[in-house]
Amino acid sequence: MNINLRHFPGDPDRPAIGLHCMMGSGGLFEPLMQHLDGAIDLRAPDFPGHGRSDDWVPPADDIDLHTFATRYAAGMIDRPMDLIGHSFGATVALRIAVGAPDAIRSLTLVEPVLFAAASRESNRAEYERLASFEAADDWDGMLQQFLGDWGAAGPIPTEGAKADRLRRQMKMVVDTNDGLMSDRGNILREGGLEGINAPVMLISGQDSPPIVHEIAEALAARLPDVGRATIPDAGHMLPLSHPKQFAELTLMNLERA
Known part of the structure; x- marks a missing residue:
């Protein structure tokens, strides 16, 4: 299965991975990178069935897409890295961080749709x-x-x-x-979120569905080093609609690491 990998060049000493939402692509991070002015060197895969990647065909071991995306992104990490995720991609970033906290330099998460964290x-x-x-x-x-x-x-x-x-x-x-909804990846297991030592920034859009704010509150209550921000007049697709504010918050979290 061919996975397209997009590269947005920047500081080679600050490698980062961008993980996009469902029905999106790695191109989601282009506006962000235009505002970050080379602060990080970002690679962003198009998940299977998205962007320029091949359609999703479950592998022989019958793993689900979330597990595939997690393994693929984790395989890109060869030293502590900054992970930036949106929606589905933010849950992939969280799953990696719970499984290998030492591999994470910072987490910037826009509306992780980990529905199991909500009521x-x-x-x-x-x-x-x-x-x-x-x-x-x-x-x-x-x-x-x-x-x-x-x-x-x-x-x-x-x-x-x-x-x-x-x-x-x-x-x-x-x-x-x-x-x-069932937390098939066991992200919410006991001690998992509490073991993430890297700084985390949870970003939400003011006008997004209420469940995303409920999820952010539940996650923030368990993360040791976390900041929360809500962008006024923004919705779920804020990386595209409000890239400047997204970049400012991302840079703030990068600097904390």
Whole structure:
């Protein structure tokens, strides 16, 4: 499976990894890097089925996408690195940090969608938001609901190759949501978050779905060295809509490390 790796050059002594959201790509970090002015040297993979990478085909050992992404990103680390993650990518970064805290120099996390960290009621409501569409095999309707909830960047196509890929990605979202709702990666295990010694910055958009603020609060309560920030008038896709504020907060966390 070919995985496309994007490179945004910067300080070679400050290597970093960018981990994008579902239905996004490593290109998500280009606006951030334009504002960081070379402070880090960032590599950002396109997850399978996203960007310029091949479609997702589960490997022979039948691992899920979250596990695959975690193993791939962890394999890029050869010394303590700064990890920057958005949404799904932020949960991958957290999973790496819990598993290998010494490999992390800093964590900058935009709205990690670790639904298992929220209350049972919020978790259930998030599941039910898409469940009826799945039951009706209505993937176009689910796309409209999902991208409407989380911030679609423009009109959603319903015909052609791009629409077909969005439908395939939507099916991947359903599978990864199941894993994040049950914490299949065991990120929330006892002592796991507490063992992360690197500085963590949790960034949220003021106008994002309420569950992301609930998740951030739950994670912050367990992390030893954590800062929280909420960007006014921003939603879930704040890395694209508010890159300057995102960069300022990222730089603040980089400097803390």
